[in-house]
Amino acid sequence: MKLQISHETMYRYGRPIRNLVQSLRLTPSVFEGQKTHAWQIDVSGGIRGPGFRDGAGDWIEGWTVRGPVDQVTVRIYGRIDTRDMAGVLRGHREMIHPLTYLRDTSSTQPDDALRDLAGSVTGHADELDLAHRLSALISDRIAYRPGVTGTGTTAAEALAQGEGVCQDHTHALIAAARLRQLPARYVSGYLHSTVDGQAHDAAHAWAEIRVEGLGWVGFDAANRCCPDDRYVRLGSGLDAADAAPIRGVAMGSGSEELDVSVRVEEMAQ
C-alpha cells in the first residue's frame, strides 16, 4: 500500500515549561516490508539534537525546546510504501541478541494465570505454531475495549480483567511467549485500518516473537492477525515504555494536557 501518515501530538502546559528534552522513536523501520519516501519530524520551537540508529535498528532522534513555552507540538508527516510480509520482519538490520528479549519488565511480569495460559498450549507443530496459538489465546481471553485500562496496566492485570486495548494484548502476549522461552518484544507503529475496513485513528502496538527459522514475526492479538501492508513499524522495546515513540522530560511544575491525532490514509495510485 502507499500510505500517507500525519501524526500530531500536542502538549499543553498549565504553566510555561523550559528545557524540554525528547527522545523520539518516530521514524519507520528499514526492512523489506517498508520503503519510506518522505519523512519529516518537527518539534515546534525545538532544536534537532542527536540522531542515530540504535542496536535494535531503530532510528532515534533527540530534540530540545529551550522555552519557556506553554505548548509544544510534535509533527510527523510522511509517505511510505508497505508490502505484506505475512508478519515476517525480513531484511531488518539489528545487533541485539534475541535472548535479551527474554527479560521481563514490571509490565510483563507473569502471574499464575499467565503461567497457566502459556502452559496450556500443547501439541504444537513448531515454534511458529506455538506463537500463533498463544496469540489466539490472548485474543480470546482479552476482549478489545478502550477506556478500561491505563498506560500502567500490567499484562497480569489485563488478563485478570479480560479486556483492554492493543497495549494490554501486546504485554500479555509478550509475557506468555517469554514463559515459553520465546524471545518477544513490543512494537510501536501505525495501522491503516482494521480487518473490517474501519479506519484506525490512533498509534498502534503489536508484539514480535522470535521463532526458529523465520526470525522475528509480528502478532497483533488485538486484531487477531499478523501485521501486513496496513501496518507501519516504527520501533521496538521490552515493553510499551521501552518502545515508546515519544519520551520527554521538561522543567516545570504545572499540569500537562495531551492531544493526539493520527491519520493513516491510502494515497491514490
Next chain:
Amino acid sequence: MTCYNEMFEGDRVREPYARLREWVETMPDDFRQMKQAEAEALFRRIGITFAVYGEGGDPDRLIPFDMMPRVFEQAEWRRLERGIKQRARALNAFLRDVYGRGEIIRAGRIPARLVYQNAAYEKAVVGFVPPRGVYSHIIGIDLVRTAKNEFYVLEDNCRTPSGVSYMLENREIMMRMFPQLFRGNRIEPVDQYPELLRRTLESVAPAKCSERPTCVILTPGHYNSAYYEHSFLANLMGVELVEGQDLFVDGEFCYMRTTTGPRRVDVIYRRIDDLFLDPLCFRPDSMLGVPGLMDVYRSGGVSICSAPGAGVADDKAIYTFVPDMVRFYLGEEPILNNVQTWTLWKDDDYRYVMEHLPELVVKEVHGSGGYGMLVGPKSTKEEVEAFRAKIMANPSNYIAQPTLALSTCPTFVEDGIAPRHVDLRPFCLCGDRIELVPGGLTRVALREGSLVVNSSQGGGVKDTWVLSE
C-alpha cells in the same frame, strides 16, 4: 588454618618489613596511643567518613585506621601489576565484544544466557563503541593473598569502585604523622593518582571534542555514602563536582550550568548507577540523572565513565569466566587466580555445596558488604543449618567458594602488634594507556581470626606501601 604471614617467616622478619619492625619495637606505648588518637582526629577533621562501595552502614562512621603499613617489595608488586593490568584489558575486551558481535559466546566459551539475560546487560548501548573501545575506566580488583606469589581475585568492580580516597588519605596521614618513616624507606608515591585519573578521563573524550576536554564528576549528592570521595577527587583533579540538576542537554551536547553561562561537558565521571543516569532511557522516575544524556552519549557527544552497561563484566556469574576471557582475547595465561566458585543453580554444584557447607564461604549473587554471607569454618552448627535453609529456599541466589587462608599483616592491637587478615583493592585506570599507581586500599579484619574485612563487619584500613628498588 595456616596462612601466609606477610611480615614473619617463622621468627625471621621478611625483608620489606625489616625497618618497620625496628620502628614498632622501639615505639613507646604512650606514643603509639597518642599517635592513634592524632590519626583519628585528622580523619575526623578532613571528614573522611564513608562506607566502601555498597557496604551500607552508617555513612558518618569513621573506619578504623591502622597505623602499621602493609608492605610489598618491588618484585612482588610488578608481578601483581602485570596480573591486574592483564585482567583489566580482558574485562574491557569482553565488554566491547558482548556489546558487539559476541565472539566469545559464538565460540561457546561463555553461555549466551549469562550475558544477554543478565540484569546488568544494557540493551540500549548494543552496537555503540565508546571512545578507544574502553567501557570500564576505573577497575577496582579485590585481591587476597594466600602465599608469597599467590593472589586470588575475589571480585572485579567495573562500575564505580570507591575507596581510592582512603588510599590517598591513608598515605597523607602516615606522611604527616611519621615523616621519618618516609625518609628511611624508599616508598613509591601514590599521590599522582588524581592527575592520572584526569588524564585517563581526558583521553576518552569524544571525537567531537576539539579543545582540552572538560571533565566533571557526577554525584548523586551528599546523602550518598561515598560523597566525600566524590568531592575529594573533584578537588584534587581540579574538575567540577556536579549533580544531575547542574547538567542539561541542548541539541547535540551536554552542558553544565555555571555562573558565567552554559559550558559544554565532554567527559562525565559518573558515580551514579546506570538506572538513574537518564529518565528518558532508564528509570523514568529518576531525578538524579540528566534527561536526554543517553542520546547524546550514543551519538558521540559526551563520554560517560564507566560506560553504561559495564556492570555485566563484574557480575558474580560472569566472574567465573574471567580467566577464559584472558585466554580468549589476549591469548595469555591468567597471572592472577580466580577463586573456585560453585554456582548453586547447577545441580552438581548444589549437591557438593550442601555436603560441604561447614567448609565453604557462601555469598549472595547480588550481595555485597559482607552481609548475607556464611563463612562455614567460623560459624556454629546452628548458623550453618539456618543458612542451609536459606539456600534451599532459593538456590540460584547463591554461590559458594572454598574458605581461603587470607594472608595476615601485622596490625596494632592493645598490647603491641598481632597478625590480622587483609585484602587489597588496587585501582586500575584504563584510557589510552593502562595505569596502576603502586598501592591500593588494604582492608584489615580487626577482630582476631576474622576473615571479613568489610568496614560494616569490623574492618579497618591501612596504608599500602610498594618499596622501590
